[in-house]
Amino acid sequence: MLQDERSKGIAAGIGAYSLWGLLPIYWKLLGEISAGEVLAHRIVWSFLFLILLFWALRKLGTLKEDLRYIKDHPKISAGIMLSAFFISINWILFIWAVAAERVVEVSLGYYINPLINVVLGVLFFKESLSNRQRTAVGLAVCGVLILTISFGQIPYVALALAFSFGMYGLVKKQTQIGAMTGLILETMFLLPPAIVYLLIIHRDLSSILYLPDLSTALLLAGTGAATAVPLLLFGSAARLIPLSLLGFLQYIAPTSMLFLGVLVYGEPFTAAHGAAFAFIWTALLLYSIRPKRKPSAA
Template sequence: MYTDDSSRTGAIAAVCAFVFWGMAPVYWKQVAHVPAFEVLCHRILWSLFFVGALLTFRSGWGTFKAIFASKKTMFLLTLSGLLVGANWGLYIWAVNSDMVLQTSLGYYITPLVSMLLGVGVFKDTIRPIQLCAVLLVVAGVGTELLMLGELPWVSLVLAISFALYGLMRKLANVESLAGLMFETVLLIPFVLYYLISIELQGTASFMHVNALTDMYLVGAGIITSLPLVWFAYAACRLRLTTLGLLQYISPSLAFLQGVFLFNEPFSMGHLFTFMFIWSALALYSGEGWLQRSRQSLHAEKV
């Protein structure tokens, strides 16, 4: 049941989450002098403490302990942990390699990849307009390949990895904070091994550059975890249609930053690519909204 108050607070939480994600490139640019993999490791390490604190004060550790009762759940969360770690690492590298526009394109494509996974895994029906949206995405990727002579591989890997991450989390069906904690704990041994190794080699950045760099690396845990908490809060209080439309705030902000703040090249080839993607999203979102409106009207008549 969606009440006005819960929908309002859910919408506020969703907007906060997507604005946070959308503005993340500005944050990661502050640690562009730190190797991307080292930033990723600090992102995971400090998330452990932040998520652990949230789990302690918000939902308790019972949901986390329950994960270990199911080998299937543990396996799915292991896969999701590896996928989200790879996604985070590529995202940070891309932002600091002046590919913010590619990250924007990737997260625009993600919902459509998720739809295709729904068709393949859950046997969801793909409606004609949705198929048109998918074909427009293919046309957009093809346009970039033909006009710019390059495949937007960063966009595709980000979209596919995050969509697969969402699929694994849906199949695992665990409470969001408990699942995030499991994924973080899973990656911690590798993180500690790497951070200790570079410290012993004398190539670590943490505690060896300046206090501001240290602050940004520690803050990476909050930047990673806080919007996930807001998103989980919103997902319980908003209709999927509303949440789906609001999620485009994030790649739109990244797009604006890439073009106007970071002055990344934006040619006619890029414009045509994004026009295809935006058209696909307009079709996909509009068709979904109309479909749910018809279902609601039918339910009221019955």
Template sequence: MSYQDKSPATDLARQGLLAGIAAYTMWGMFPIYFKLTQSVPPAEFVAYRILFSVPFGLLIILFRKQVDDVLVALKNPKTVLLLLFAAVALAFNWGVYIFAIQDGQIFQASLGYYINPLMYVLVGVVFFSEKLSKLQGLAALLALVGVAILTLYGGVFPIIALCLAVTFTLYGVIRKYVEIGAMPGLFIETILLMIPALFFLLYLRQAGPLQVETAAWGLKTLIFLAGPVTVLPLLAFAFSARRLKLATLGFLQYIGPTLQFMCGLYFGEVFTLAHAICFAFIWVGVAVFSYDAWDNNRRIKKVGLQ
């Protein structure tokens, strides 16, 4: 092994790569977790996910010594308001995703996160006057054709996929302009949603016992694990994002929807010809999009060396 392979920068990059793979792998395996907990209604599970993320998130905040970051952000009304909007978008995203898994719509969930990066590009063009490269335009067109084929010939309008892509894009755009770390930001978001989640569970409790009260211990354990299941992938992603180039993260982000797609096959969802054609267009679009990101990164690096 050469001296360069042992450099601190190389070690950090390897750690970031492993953390990124871990984060997207955990996100990709979410269908299994939500299939195991599918007896819990989506809205109720979102409430559990919020509540149990708070104490686990607090432990992470204390361990990483980020209490000051949280306190500083809470003193800024603009930051709190933006995080509230982000939290609502994220909670809606969680609810739609859990519903999709429980309703046997894993392919749509996978599709939503495949087109999510392309949605970011379109938002940049429409709302922030960013220029669209020819390859990015081609990738977006291919994704649009794929969705149209699924709608027209498959008889399925991918409302779930679009909701997931739109809400997560909205969440990402808001968080991009909030000057706060991933973990402190998520902790504040869950705090802001905690009171509504508690009131919602109390409302459900009036009609009868909650799932967490009547479930067998196996299901109860899975429900209590909603906190770590929510926080750990984001923590790994935050660790990775600080150590990897955006182009590398761009490639890694497709691990999640690919694993979700494989979970859909495993759980026996119906995969029609329209699905096959749609995903073929999406995958080609993803390949074009990824190549464009890699090529831009290569050119920037080349110019920097000159």
């Protein structure tokens, strides 16, 4: 039974990170629409998809209870608003970067995200770093410096993606709200500005609903499922397998993005990229290796 649960958890984790890794393909299909408009549609359709999902799972009552609880705890409301802000920054950067043919830089951002989380732990929770962790962070910094020196600018897209997702995780850790409930509340907070933005760029409600072709309309509507399904798979995996194994599986996503950027979309991968990624992969290897515990004396 436990083996079955582990197998299901591994399958769910692989599914979640594979879908996240393939998201650039989806955003490429919407490349003719501005990143801001795609983001606004993503927020609206994610909210609607999750409402339908809560209804189908008969969890609307639970959602109402959560809303009442959050209403009585302003700090949690503030935390959800803050996490909504960080995830919206992450989403729009991702969408824009894919359209701007910077998928390789997106993959870099998600490779360095675990190391950014280490830095955030030091800054916000005063966590101490082992020598191995310090070395890993130092190697990652060297990788970023190589790209900065080679191309004359900081890889700001990668860093912004890593920091925004890191801050999102940090705030989520403090609010301690379930994945589904958290996402629907975040999209609920983002819904009014998303609708206002769509009204401003389209000037009236009827033109929002008018799209050049059916495929574009379906792709925009599908952003809700594209957002929620990987998250639900991730939530299932997190319950069924150890976090150490889940942490290893997370590299499926940036690796998929890297292959897409270089092999499918023909983005440049120079010697500087190779050196930078080598430093970061070495850093991740150091970060991932757990030191063996010394046997306790009998």
